[in-house]
Structure formats: structure tokens, C-alpha cells
Amino acid sequence: MGHGGGGQLSAELVQHLFLPSFGEAARTATPTDAHVLTLGNGVRLAFSTDTYVVRPLFFPGGNIGELAVYGTVNDLAMSGAQPLALSTGFVLEEGLEMDVLGRIAAAMGAAALKAGLQLVTGDTKVVEHGHGDGVYINTAGIGVLPAGADIRPDRARPGDVVIVSGEIGLHGIAVLSLREGLEFGTELRSDTAPLNHLVAAMLAACPDIHALRDPTRGGLAASLCEIAETAQVGIEFDERSLPVPEAVRAACGFLGLDPIHVANEGKLVAIVAPDHAEAVLAAMRATDVGGSAAIIGRVVEENGGVVVARTGLGSTRIVDRPLGEQLPRIC
Amino acid sequence: MKYLDEFNDPALARLLFEQIDAAATKSWAIMEVCGGQTHSIIRNGIDQLLTDRVELIHGPGCPVCVTPLEMIDRALAIASRPNVLFTSFGDMLRVPGSREDLFSVKAKGGDVRVVYSPLDAVNLAQEHPDKEVVFFGVGFETTAPANAMAVFQARDRGLRNFSMLVSHVLVPPAIEALMTSPTSRVQGFLAAGHVCTVMGTRQYEPLAQQYRVPIVVTGFEPLDVLDGIRRCVLQLESGRAEVENAYPRAVRAEGNLPAQEMLAKVFETCDRPWRGIGMIPMSGWRLAPEFAAFDAERRFDVGELSVSEPEARTLPRGRSAAGHTQAGPVRVLRQGVHPSHTDGRDDGLQRGRLCRLLPVPPARSAGGGASWLRPPPHRRSTSRAGRARCRFGTRTAS
Numbered sequence: 122m123g124h125g126g127g128g129q130l131s132a133e134l135v136q137h138l139f140l141p142s143f144g145e146a147a148r149t150a151t152p153t154d155a156h157v158l159t160l161g162n163g164v165r166l167a168f169s170t171d172t173y174v175v176r177p178l179f180f181p182g183g184n185i186g187e188l189a190v191y192g193t194v195n196d197l198a199m200s201g202a203q204p205l206a207l208s209t210g211f212v213l214e215e216g217l218e219m220d221v222l223g224r225i226a227a228a229m230g231a232a233a234l235k236a237g238l239q240l241v242t243g244d245t246k247v248v249e250h251g252h253g254d255g256v257y258i259n260t261a262g263i264g265v266l267p268a269g270a271d272i273r274p275d276r277a278r279p280g281d282v283v284i285v286s287g288e289i290g291l292h293g294i295a296v297l298s299l300r301e302g303l304e305f306g307t308e309l310r311s312d313t314a315p316l317n318h319l320v321a322a323m324l325a326a327c328p329d330i331h332a333l334r335d336p337t338r339g340g341l342a343a344s345l346c347e348i349a350e351t352a353q354v355g356i357e358f359d360e361r362s363l364p365v366p367e368a369v370r371a372a373c374g375f376l377g378l379d380p381i382h383v384a385n386e387g388k389l390v391a392i393v394a395p396d397h398a399e400a401v402l403a404a405m406r407a408t409d410v411g412g413s414a415a416i417i418g419r420v421v422e423e424n425g426g427v428v429v430a431r432t433g434l435g436s437t438r439i440v441d442r443p444l445g446e447q448l449p450r451i452c
Numbered sequence: 453m454k455y456l457d458e459f460n461d462p463a464l465a466r467l468l469f470e471q472i473d474a475a476a477t478k479s480w481a482i483m484e485v486c487g488g489q490t491h492s493i494i495r496n497g498i499d500q501l502l503t504d505r506v507e508l509i510h511g512p513g514c515p516v517c518v519t520p521l522e523m524i525d526r527a528l529a530i531a532s533r534p535n536v537l538f539t540s541f542g543d544m545l546r547v548p549g550s551r552e553d554l555f556s557v558k559a560k561g562g563d564v565r566v567v568y569s570p571l572d573a574v575n576l577a578q579e580h581p582d583k584e585v586v587f588f589g590v591g592f593e594t595t596a597p598a599n600a601m602a603v604f605q606a607r608d609r610g611l612r613n614f615s616m617l618v619s620h621v622l623v624p625p626a627i628e629a630l631m632t633s634p635t636s637r638v639q640g641f642l643a644a645g646h647v648c649t650v651m652g653t654r655q656y657e658p659l660a661q662q663y664r665v666p667i668v669v670t671g672f673e674p675l676d677v678l679d680g681i682r683r684c685v686l687q688l689e690s691g692r693a694e695v696e697n698a699y700p701r702a703v704r705a706e707g708n709l710p711a712q713e714m715l716a717k718v719f720e721t722c723d724r725p726w727r728g729i730g731m732i733p734m735s736g737w738r739l740a741p742e743f744a745a746f747d748a749e750r751r752f753d754v755g756e757l758s759v760s761e762p763e764a765r766t767l768p769r770g771r772s773a774a775g776h777t778q779a780g781p782v783r784v785l786r787q788g789v790h791p792s793h794t795d796g797r798d799d800g801l802q803r804g805r806l807c808r809l810l811p812v813p814p815a816r817s818a819g820g821g822a823s824w825l826r827p828p829p830h831r832r833s834t835s836r837a838g839r840a841r842c843r844f845g846t847r848t849a850s
Contacts, residue, residue, distance in 0.1 A: 374456065376568075377543075434465045434674055436497020 129442050131339075132347075153274065154196035154335075157266060167202035169193055170261035176254050178225065180296050182310030186228035188386060189258040191315045192337070194236045198317040199333045199389065201272040201324060202264030204236060209243040209260055214253035225256060236315035238262070264317075269328045274392075276331040277352040281420040282398040284391045286319060286405055287312070287413040289341055290369035293383035298372060309368050314387030314410045322411075323391065326404035332392035335385070342381040343442040344390050345428045353425040357437075358418025360430050381430075382443040392420060459673030468678035469501055475685045476505040481637045482684050483630070485623055486592070486644030487514030488672045489680075496674045506685060509638055512626045515591045516543050518726040521759045523619045524549035527588055529754035530617065531557045531564050536752075537580055539573040540588040541595075542566040550759055570602035570616070577606065577614035586748045589618040594646040596620055596737060597711040600718035603739065603746050617748040618738050621724055623647050624655050625735035631663040640684040642670040642677070645699040650715075652707025656695045664693040671699040718743055 140147050150156065155169035173189040194204045209229065213222065233240050292311040316335060323330055332352075334344035341363075349356045365380045373380050387410055393401050398416060405411035428440040484490055490510045493499055499508055512518070528549045531538035538554070545554040545566065558564040563583070567573050570587050577585035589599040599616065606614040623644060630636045643656060648669045656667045666687035670680030680698045687694060697703055717740065724736025739747045 370456070432496050433460055433462055434496050434498070434501060435462060436500040438495065438497050 132442075153200070155200040155202065155264075157200055157202075165266040167197045167200040167264045167266055168261070169196040169200075170259065171196060172257065172259040174254065174257050175296065177296075177299060178221065178255055180299050180311055181308055182291070182295055183313035183386070184225060184228050185256065185258060186225035187232045187313050189260045190229050190232035190236060190240075191313055191386065193260040193262040194238065195316045195335045195337075195387075195389070197262050197264040198315075198320040199272070199335055200264075200266065201270035201320060201330070201333070202266045203317055203321060204238040204262050204264040206239045206241040207233065207260050207262040209240055209258065211243070211245045212253055212257040212259075213245065213247045214255050215247055215250040217255050222256065225258075232315070236317055238264075267324060267328075270324060270330070272330055272333050274332045274334065274348045274351040277348050277354050277356075277392045277420050278331065278394070279354055279420050279422040280395055281331055281392045282395050282416055283345070283356060283358060283418040283420065284393060284398065284402060284405070284414060285341065285364065285417050286316070286389045286391070286411045287387075288364045288366045288369070289336070289385055289388060290365060290373065290380040290383040292337075292386040293340070294369050294372045296384075297376075309366075309372070312385055312387035316387065316389050316410065319389065319405060319408045319411050322404045322408050323401050326400045327393065327397040329397065330391060330393055330401065333389055335389045337386060338384050339442055340380070340382040340384060341390060342379070342428065342440050345440065346442040348390075348392060349428050350426045352420075355421040355424035355426070356418060356428045357421055358428070358430055361433050362415055362417045364413050364415050381440065395419075456673065459671070459675040461675065465674055465678060468675065468682055469503075472506060472678065472682050472685055473503040475682065475689055476503055477689060479505045479507065480639050480685055480688050481507045481509055482640045482642060482681060483509040483511055483638045484642040484670070484677070484680075485512070485627070486642075486647070486672075487516075488646070489642055489644070489670060489677055490514075492672050492674060492677050498674060498677060502681070506681060508681075512630060513726065513728065515595075515621050516541075516547060518621060518729065519544070519547065519590050519619050520725040520727050521550060522725070522757055523617070524553075525757045525759055526749065526754055527617055528552060528554065528557055529757070530586055530748060530752045531562045532560070533584070533752070535582075535584055537563045537565065537576060537583045537585045538588070539565050539567045539570075539576060539585065541568075541590070544588055544590060570599050571605065574602050574605050574609070574611065574614055577611045578609060581613060583613060584751075585614050586752075587614075587616045589616045589620065592621060592623055592644060592647050593651045593715075594644070594649070596715055596719065597650055597708070600711075600714045603718050603743050604714070606746055607743070612745075615746050615748040615751045616739065618719070619724070620719065620737035621726065622721070622735050622737065624659060625732050626726070627656075627659055627667070628663075629729075629732045629735070631659070631665060638665070640666040640688055641668070642680040642684060643667050643695075645669055645671040645676070645702055648697075648699070648703040648707065650708050650711050652712075653695050653697055653703060653705050654707075660693050660695050666693050666696070668696045669699050669703050671702065 140150065143150070154171075155167040158166045158168060160166065171189075171192045173185050173192060175185050175188060178185045189209070190207060193207060197204045211222075229240065291309055292313060295309040295311040298309060320333065332348055334348060336342075336344040345356050345358070348354075363380070369380050369383070372378075373383065391401065391405075402414055402416065405414035429437050430440050431437055484493065493508060493510075502508070524547055527538070527540075527544075528551075530536055531554060538557075540554060545558070545564065547553060554562075554564050565576070567576075567587070570589065573585055573587035577583075587599070587602060589595075589602075591599070599618070599620070602614075603616060627641060627643075630638055643653075648656075653669055656669075659665070660667045666684050668680045668684045668687070670676055676699060683696050683698050686692075687696070697705070715737075719737035720740045721734045722736050722738045723731055723733050725731045726735070738749075744750055
């Protein structure tokens with residue numbers, strides 16, 4: 122299971138099994154969420170796919186259908202692309218109620234409209250009862266990159282500023298608390314949201330954004346580690362400047378989790394040149410999903426490939442991407 | 453957040469660091485007993501900011517990582533049975549037995565589930581009358597009341613399909629074993645706050661007196677830990693050896709009496725081997741004869757388990773031969789972990805089915821071979837020690 126957790130094990134699986142096995146056919150593959158194809162006329166298309174196996178299917182703040190649309194939209198958006206169209210593939214478990222499927226499909230339709238794209242082609246398979254969690258969804262999407270946008274993790278440069286678009290940890294804790302029947306005083310809602318409009322606003326403020334990542338599974342830590350490793354730069358951030366909702370902090374404290382390892386579904390982390398940081402931040406804060414955007418740290422020359430957190434007490438610690446799934450601890 | 457923010461105040465922390473620095477005229481070695489305290493020390497970089505004259509020794513090992521190999525193998529054998537629904541706290545799933553861990557059993561089709569409370573396991577037993585539901589009851593004294601309550605509830609509800617595999621360990625016998633070890637360098641203890649919430653502080657008085665060692669009951673937030681260290685240093689400097697309560701918001705001298713009563717009914721003390729340390733007399737709890745019907749050890753005959761602990765070490769000796777400050781059990785466990793991660797492949801991917809790899813540090817810190825077993829770098833550097841230390845046990849609840 123750990124190999125699907127979005128952490129170090131997932132990365133190992135791609136690097137050590139899929140890419141070598143695919144061989145020459147994967148020569149141009151990039152280990153990023155979306156691949157950019159340049160057409161003859163210079164138009165650049167971003168292409169991405171993702172598969173959704175969330176349990177429970179409905180959770181506070183969203184459901185698997187919304188997640189399946191926004192997840193792929195956001196993967197495209199992290200290359201700077203505005204999504205055009207999405208395909209939808211369903212694996213249904215025998216016995217799934219039509220009403221449930223109908224609600225999921227309606228949510229997907231609404232989500233597509235909100236993100237401003239079309240659902241264009243699809244496929245459905247049914248597996249025997251007991252061979253699936255109700256419904257699995259795959260979506261693949263294409264989007265168009267605006268001229269000039271060149272957003273890649275390896276463009277992070279020393280001196281750049283690290284911005285996070287809002288409060289972290291909401292989706293992971295909302296799903297976990299519902300799944301396990303845990304309550305933390307206030308109801309937590311998933312932050313599931315499309316990020317393409319936010320990215321468009323950011324690019325309007327500064328066409329030269331260096332890197333974008335949406336910290337889903339593996340959380341903020343995984344995204345920052347990936348950028349630091351890819352660009353071979355150090356990243357430092359200040360724990361006190363992280364926007365962490367109180368209920369997330371409480372839940373993480375209770376379960377022995379770290380908010381920077383918890384999944385988000387409507388947040389991004391941006392790497393921006395220092396001269397543009399304020400303009401980008403202002404543009405983010407003017408959007409409905411970026412109201413709590415904050416500068417949390419900076420890219421540095423030292424400690425290439427390593428993410429360092431400055432603690433509240435003023436000490437530092439190295440931040441790793443989580444190994445696999447997050448486990449609650451007793452000890 | 454109440455009870456959290458005020459115990460994380462950077463200005464007060466600075467003050468405590470200064471006071472400790474001023475108080476410590478000599479070098480002192482202090483052991484924090486609980487993995488939760490270790491977690492706080494590493495997570496907040498307390499060891500980086502502390503004066504060099506105070507050395508923190510992490511040990512004797514958290515209850516997860518000291519669970520004996522034989523017990524892990526027993527758990528694996530039980531969890532592999534077709535009719536068993538095996539439940540456990542999350543962090544036990546990664547702990548390796550002789551050949552595999554609970555994650556591997558799960559990947560092979562075993563019904564292994566993470567629960568947040570043993571009472572969840574009792575509910576599962578009620579929901580699945582056709583299955584044998586087993587809960588892996590581990591922990592220091594902290595987790596014992598909930599485990600005892602689960603056994604009570606199972607009896608009250610007349611559940612015949614619930615049992616518990618008990619591997620509880622107790623703190624005072626471990627402290628005593630440390631103090632009688634000729635190699636131990638520990639001069640003072642930060643006792644585990646939540647253990648004392650349950651058991652009180654009085655059982656530590658004879659230890660402090662007999663071994664002339666300060667024992668400061670300490671909490672888990674940064675200011676708790678720092679205040680515990682400060683009080684311990686003050687005692688050491690003035691030649692006192694007392695039990696002191698630095699966690700009064702959670703600990704009373706008498707502890708939680710109703711919980712203790714229940715524990716006395718459900719459990720009895722027994723000898724218990726600690727993984728990586730060896731046998732410590734009367735350092736464990738097992739189910740009392742009255743509750744034998746709920747004892748998974750009796751219910752499931754798994755045959756003779758032949759286990760060989762990697763290395764029976766003497767007790768933690770602080771900055772011992774290896775020159776670092778780490779207790780024995782964790783290190784031995786990691787020795788146990790290491791070979792499976794490098795089973796002839798150098799590409800970092802384990803052979804076979806998709807399962808969770810064991811928690812070893814990432815390749816970039818491995819530097820080829822077993823360099824991650826080397827002592828952590830000097831503690832004033834940006835410390836990688838946080839991940840080199842107890843990967844299994846670094847959270848609250850001691």
C-alpha cells in the first residue's frame with residue numbers, strides 16, 4: 122500500500138520499476154504531474170492523468186467525482202496550463218447504487234463547469250462485488266499553455282520565494298476523521314477546489330513563475346522535497362509562517378501526524394523570483410481559493426536537495442518526504 | 453490552542469535554555485524515558501539549542517520498538533490465519549519480525565487493520581461474529597487502561613471472538629535495570645508524563661532514593677521538556693535525588709486510582725524480554741488468569757516460535773562505544789531492518805509484491821552501506837538525527 126501513498130515509495134516505484142520497464146517508449150517521460158507536448162505550430166499542450174480511489178466516496182467538502190475532475194485539472198494547472206477537456210474512466214463494483222453513481226456524475230459535471238472545461242470521452246467497466254470500493258475513477262486531461270509560461274520544478278533558483286496558497290492539511294484530516302469516526306470539535310471540510318483560475322491570476326501578475334506544485338498525497342513536505350531534489354537547491358521554511366488551521370493542528374497532535382505530510386486537494390506551492398513575490402501574493406489573495414496565501418520560506422544555495430524547517434524555538438530540522446502512508450502512532 | 457501554544461512560547465523557551473546553561477556547571481547525562489519526549493526534542497531541535505554540558509540520552513526504547521521479536525512473530529502468525537481480523541495501533545505495522553512485518557501480512561491478504569482505540573477492536577468483534585478479532589495490546593502503562601477496558605467490555609458484551617495479544621512493558625523496572633547496569637551513564641531521568649498520569653509518581657520514590665538519581669516527571673511540549681531538564685540539572689548540581697513533578701497539569705502523586713484498580717484486576721506482572729535489551733524481571737503485564745479466555749497467546753497455538761534476537765545488548769550506555777547518545781533497542785532494530793532493504797539490489801526497490809518497505813533513512817543519507825548506522829552528526833549542525841532515530845516510536849502517550 123505504501124507504494125501508492127505518494128511518498129518516497131511511490132517515487133521509487135516510478136523510478137526503479139516503471140521507467141526502466143517502459144524502456145525507450147518512456148524516453149521523453151518527465152517525472153512531473155503533466156507532460157508538455159509542443160505541436161508543429163508552436164502551440165503547447167499539457168497532458169496528464171490520475172486515478173482516484175478515495176474512501177469514503179463522499180466526505181465533508183467534496184466527493185470522489187469532484188476530486189477526479191479537480192485533481193487532473195490541478196495537475197495540468199501546475200504546468201501553467203488552462204484545461205480544455207477531460208476523459209473519464211469508471212471502474213464500478215457490482216452492486217453500486219445507481220443513485221450514488223448519479224450523484225458522483227452530477228458532481229463531476231458541476232466541477233467541470235466550475236473549472237471551465239468539457240468532459241469529452243469516457244469508458245465504464247464493472248468488476249465483481251468485493252473487487253472494488255464502489256467506484257474508482259480515472260481522468261485524463263489536456264490543456265493549453267499560455268505563451269511564455271515555463272513552469273518546472275528544476276527552475277527553482279536560490280533567492281526565490283516560496284509561497285503557499287492557503288491553509289494546509291484540510292483534505293487529509295477531513296477524510297481521515299470521517300473514515301475513522303474521529304471528531305475534533307469543529308467539522309473539517311476538504312479543501313477540494315480547482316486551481317486553474319488561481320494559476321491564471323498568478324501568471325497575469327507574473328508570467329515568469331518558476332515552479333508550481335499541488336501538495337496532494339505526501340503533503341507540502343513531499344512537494345518541497347521534490348522541488349529541492351529536482352533543482353538541486355535547498356529550501357528553508359519557517360514553521361510559524363505555515364497556515365495550519367487549529368483543528369488540523371489539534372487532529373495532527375492527537376494522531377501523531379505532521380500537517381506538512383497531510384494531503385491537500387485545493388492548494389498549491391509556488392516558487393517565484395523575489396522581485397515578483399509581492400505581486401504574485403497580492404494576485405493570489407484576490408482569488409477565492411488564495412485568500413490565505415502566505416510566504417513561508419525561500420530557496421537557498423546551501424544544502425542542495427534538502428528541505429529545512431526552522432522551528433518555533435529557532436532551531437532547524439530536516440524535512441523528509443513521508444515514506445508511504447501516514448500512520449497514527451501510539452508512541 | 454490552549455495547553456499547546458503556551459507551552460511552545462519561544463521567549464520562555466529561550467529563558468529556560470539560559471537557565472539550564474547557567475545551572476549546569478558540570479556535564480550531565482539525562483535520559484528521557486518516553487519516545488514522545490524524544491519526538492519533541494528532535495522535532496523542536498531542543499538538542500541543538502541545549503548547552504553541550506547537558507547530554508540527552510534517548511531510551512530505554514519506546515514500547516513499540518522494544519516489543520520482543522518473539523511477540524512480533526506470534527502476531528504475524530496469528531494475523532496470517534484466514535479467519536482472523538487482526539487489529540493494531542498504526543506504528544506496530546512497520547515493526548519487522550524475523551522475516552516480515554504486519555504490512556507484508558496485509559499485502560498477502562491477511563485482514564490487518566489499524567485502530568485508534570482497543571475499543572474499536574471490541575466493536576469490530578461485535579460486527580464480525582464470524583471472525584476472530586485480535587487486538588495487539590502494546591505500550592507502557594499509558595495505553596494499559598484502555599486495553600484493560602476493552603477486555604472488560606468484551607466480557608460484559610459476552611464476546612467470545614475477541615482476544616488480546618498482550619505485550620505491555622513497565623517503566624520502573626526498566627529504570628531499575630538501567631541503574632543496576634554497570635555500563636549505564638545515566639545520571640538523571642525525565643520520567644514519562646503520561647505513564648505517571650495513570651500510575652502516579654510514588655512508585656518512583658524508592659528508585660530515586662536507592663539509586664541516588666533524580667527523577668523528574670516531564671511532559672511533552674517544548675517548555676515541558678525544558679523545565680524537566682532544568683529541574684533535573686538543578687537537582688544534580690545540588691546533589692539532590694528526588695522525584696519531582698514537572699507536569700502537574702496532568703499528573704498527581706497518586707495517579708489515576710480507578711484506572712489502577714482496573715489494571716490490577718485485568719493484568720498481572722510478568723518477566724518480559726525487551727527487544728534489543730534482553731530480559732528484565734517483572735517488567736511486563738500479561739492478562740490475569742481471570743481473563744485468560746481473552747488471551748490470544750492461549751487461544752491461538754502457533755507452535756514453537758524459534759527466534760533469534762539480532763543482538764542481546766547490555767543496557768543503553770549513552771555515548772558508548774559508538775560515541776552517540778542512542779539507546780540500544782532502536783539501534784538493534786535498525787540492524788534488523790537494514791538487510792531487507794538491500795537484498796542484493798542496489799536500486800532501492802524491494803523485490804516481490806507491493807508492500808511497504810521498512811523505515812530506513814533515504815538513500816541520500818545512506819551513502820552506501822550502513823553509514824546510517826553511524827552516529828548522528830554533531831548535534832549543533834542541522835541535525836539529520838531526527839530521522840536517524842527511532843522511526844517507530846516518537847510520539848506522545850509514552
